[in-house]
Amino acid sequence: MGQLPAHSLQQSWPWPDSLDALRAAPAYHELFLENDRVRVIHTHIPAGEVVPLHTHRWRGVAYLISSSHFVRRDHEGKVLLDSRQASTAAPNAQSVQWLERLPPHTVENVGSSAISILIIELKDDPPG
Numbered sequence: 001m002g003q004l005p006a007h008s009l010q011q012s013w014p015w016p017d018s019l020d021a022l023r024a025a026p027a028y029h030e031l032f033l034e035n036d037r038v039r040v041i042h043t044h045i046p047a048g049e050v051v052p053l054h055t056h057r058w059r060g061v062a063y064l065i066s067s068s069h070f071v072r073r074d075h076e077g078k079v080l081l082d083s084r085q086a087s088t089a090a091p092n093a094q095s096v097q098w099l100e101r102l103p104p105h106t107v108e109n110v111g112s113s114a115i116s117i118l119i120i121e122l123k124d125d126p127p128g
Helices: none
Strands: 029-034 038-045 050-056 060-066 070-074 079-082 095-099 102-109 115-122
Antiparallel strands (some): 060 115
16 A cells, blocks of 8 residues: 555644545444534444444544454554553443544454444544
């Protein structure tokens, strides 16, 4: 895949709208609500599935309804996070997490159950 701009995420959002989660991976992201201030998305990743390359432009809150082990990779396929190697809660534990902006990435569900996440993105969150 091509070289991505080296701009800081804090100053601008350098990636095209075509990589937005709802456009680039609509089979895995469902819009529940959107207005000028927030966007609420349900992410659902069945076991064994790989979500295509996409971004999350805004910071927000993620409520994990159900989880499984996953691998997040960048636009070049480099592993950014392998939950099997992380020292976090059990994969099926429900939890709430702060979510930073996410540049282009894929997510592979390498576990045996579906991942289900409700994401509340804060669109009026200032960059920086």
